[in-house]
Amino acid sequence: MANKPPIVDLHTHSTASDGTSTPTELIERAAEIGLKAISLTDHDTTAGLAEASAAADRLGIEFVPGIEISAEFSPGTMHILGYLFDPDSPAIQAVSEKYIEGRDGRNAKMVARLQEFGCRITIEEVEGRAGGDVVGRPHMAEIMIESGFVRNKQEAFNKYLAKGESAYFDRYRLPQSEAIGAIHAAGGLASLAHPIQLKAQNSAERERIIRSLADDGLDGVEAYHSQHRNEDVREYLDLASRLGLCVTGGSDFHGSRKANVALGTGAGNVRAPYSLLEELRKRHALRHGRRVEAN
Ligand code: AMP
Ligand code: ZN
Ligand code: FE
Ligand code: FE
Numbered sequence: 023m024a025n026k027p028p029i030v031d032l033h034t035h036s037t038a039s040d041g042t043s044t045p046t047e048l049i050e051r052a053a054e055i056g057l058k059a060i061s062l063t064d065h066d067t068t069a070g071l072a073e074a075s076a077a078a079d080r081l082g083i084e085f086v087p088g089i090e091i092s093a094e095f096s097p098g099t100m101h102i103l104g105y106l107f108d109p110d111s112p113a114i115q116a117v118s119e120k121y122i123e124g125r126d127g128r129n130a131k132m133v134a135r136l137q138e139f140g141c142r143i144t145i146e147e148v149e150g151r152a153g154g155d156v157v158g159r160p161h162m163a164e165i166m167i168e169s170g171f172v173r174n175k176q177e178a179f180n181k182y183l184a185k186g187e188s189a190y191f192d193r194y195r196l197p198q199s200e201a202i203g204a205i206h207a208a209g210g211l212a213s214l215a216h217p218i219q220l221k222a223q224n225s226a227e228r229e230r231i232i233r234s235l236a237d238d239g240l241d242g243v244e245a246y247h248s249q250h251r252n253e254d255v256r257e258y259l260d261l262a263s264r265l266g267l268c269v270t271g272g273s274d275f276h277g278s279r280k281a282n283v284a285l286g287t288g289a290g291n292v293r294a295p296y297s298l299l300e301e302l303r304k305r306h307a308l309r310h311g312r313r314v315e316a317n
Contacts, residue, residue: 033272042277098221107210124194246271
């Protein structure tokens with residue numbers, strides 16, 4: 023086999039949010055497939071980071087603390103990835119608490135609405151399915167399928183759970199500048215996840231949005247992602263280079279909950295070289311004068 027440059031996966035989810043692998047299982051799988059480094063980027067929580075980091079130490083994989091925070095945006099979604107921050111920082115913990123509170127309130131409303139529609143579903147079942155503090159629509163969809171209310175996940179989202187559908191309620195999200203600001207306050211770097219999901223009309227509109235994020239301090243753009251085609255990747259690489267942003271990349275692995283997305287390689291289209299992480303660490307070191315600790 024020809025020598026291939028080492029690869030990393032900087033976008034993954036565990037049971038601490040809506041993935042199906044525990045943080046330990048995730049790192050074990052990363053070791054099995056030979057990743058040189060991995061980041062765990064659960065939605066709205068740092069709860070899985072200590073376990074993942076310990077497993078990574080044990081298995082000799084480089085670990086990058088991460089998180090994925092959704093910001094206010096429409097019509098698509100804007101997700102900001104945070105990297106290399108202090109997981110215990112009050113800045114990041116305060117955001118996590120507010121987001122989880124917001125989810126709890128929104129989830130209660132959505133479940134009540136589903137019950138009105140005749141779905142046999144309780145908030146306890148949904149929370150039980152989630153396992154951790156971060157509870158959301160993918161967990162609801164599975165209970166809806168099991169109770170026979172819908173046939174599959176697509177029906178659950180298309181009729182009830184998707185933005186604007188009959189059981190949908192918005193949840194608390196920070197404006198983009200504050201999401202980036204919280205990650206910076208915790209000593210980290212911020213990268214725009216899967217720009218494709220902004221659902222911008224065209225590349226000019228995407229560029230305007232990403233420029234506004236750069237003005238708010240954005241550090242990177244996720245060019246490699248399971249949902250990006252080659253032409254998307256090229257567009258984001260070019261944009262990152264023109265705006266002086268780092269490039270990040272990852273599969274957005276969710277275990278069996280997104281069975282077509284493999285760790286490291288996504289849908290067969292993801293290949294994030296280790297050099298991306300080296301560049302990210304350089305930017306981080308420049309920002310923080312090489313201090314590792316945060317207060
Ligand atoms: P939540 O965290 O509760 O806001 O739910 C967001 C998650 O629901 C996303 O990460 C997706 O996995 C899933 N999701 C959102 N919209 C759709 C959709 N239209 N079809 C399928 N899955 C979706
Ligand atoms: Zn997710
Ligand atoms: Fe995302
Ligand atoms: Fe994600």
